[in-house]
Amino acid sequence: MFELTDQKVWSKAVKDSVGLEAYYEKNKEKFLWPDRIEASIYTCANAQVADQVRKLMTLGLEQADIAAEINKVTQLNLQVEEGLFTKDDKEVLSRIVWKKGLSENVELGGQVYIVDIRELIPASPKRLQDARGLVTSDYQDYLEKEWIKELRKKYKYSVNKDVLHTIH
Numbered sequence: 001m002f003e004l005t006d007q008k009v010w011s012k013a014v015k016d017s018v019g020l021e022a023y024y025e026k027n028k029e030k031f032l033w034p035d036r037i038e039a040s041i042y043t044c045a046n047a048q049v050a051d052q053v054r055k056l057m058t059l060g061l062e063q064a065d066i067a068a069e070i071n072k073v074t075q076l077n078l079q080v081e082e083g084l085f086t087k088d089d090k091e092v093l094s095r096i097v098w099k100k101g102l103s104e105n106v107e108l109g110g111q112v113y114i115v116d117i118r119e120l121i122p123a124s125p126k127r128l129q130d131a132r133g134l135v136t137s138d139y140q141d142y143l144e145k146e147w148i149k150e151l152r153k154k155y156k157y158s159v160n161k162d163v164l165h166t167i168h
Contacts, residue, residue, distance in 0.1 A: 008147050013140040023139045024128045030138065031131040033086075037098060038119040040082040041090060043111055044070075049077050050105050050112040057102065057116075084121070 013020065024031070040063060044050040049070060056066045063080055070078040087094045092113040096103040103115040128135060 005144075009140050009144045013136050013143055020135060020139050021128060023142060024131075024135045027135075027138065028125040031126045031134055032123050033121075033126055033130075034088075035098070035123050036084050036086050036121040037093070037115075037117050038084055038121065040080055040116045040118075041085070041092065042114040042116070043079045043081070044114065045077045045111060047105065047107075047112050050114055053078060053114060054102070 042050075042053055044053055052070055053066060056069060061069070063082070067078055067080055085093055087098075092106050092108055092115060095106050095108075096115055098117065098120060100117050100120065103113075103117070106113045106115075
């Protein structure tokens with residue numbers, strides 16, 4: 001039974017790239033990125049550092065120059081992380097208003113955060129390569145259900161309920 005299931009479901013889903021891609025195309029809406037932002041997250045040691053960061057931003061300094069200036073004395077004053085983020089990626093992101101530009105200062109865990117949102121990216125389908133594991137798992141479930149339908153059409157079956165209820 002294991003060998004047959006492997007042949008009809010598990011291995012087939014992994015090896016059948018054409019079938020996997022077709023399944024993905026039909027079911028893209030199941031594999032979505034949530035709303036995301038393209039942003040820089042400035043983690044400041046305290047409110048004074050956050051004020052300095054904001055001042056340097058208004059002067060038009062680049063992110064690297066701001067970090068270099070703020071971190072002259074110690075590298076612990078400012079850390080900057082940039083990329084694509086969802087609200088669940090960082091606690092601070094669930095505490096700000098998602099709109100382009102600079103967020104208000106957010107104090108968390110003794111640090112002050114400033115988020116510079118450059119772009120709002122609405123929920124959209126993941127590419128197949130981004131969701132391959134989820135798509136493969138879903139495709140395996142689909143193949144198994146189709147195989148069981150096929151078997152039930154082909155073969156008569158019955159369930160002995162008395163025996164079924166004795167199984168623990």
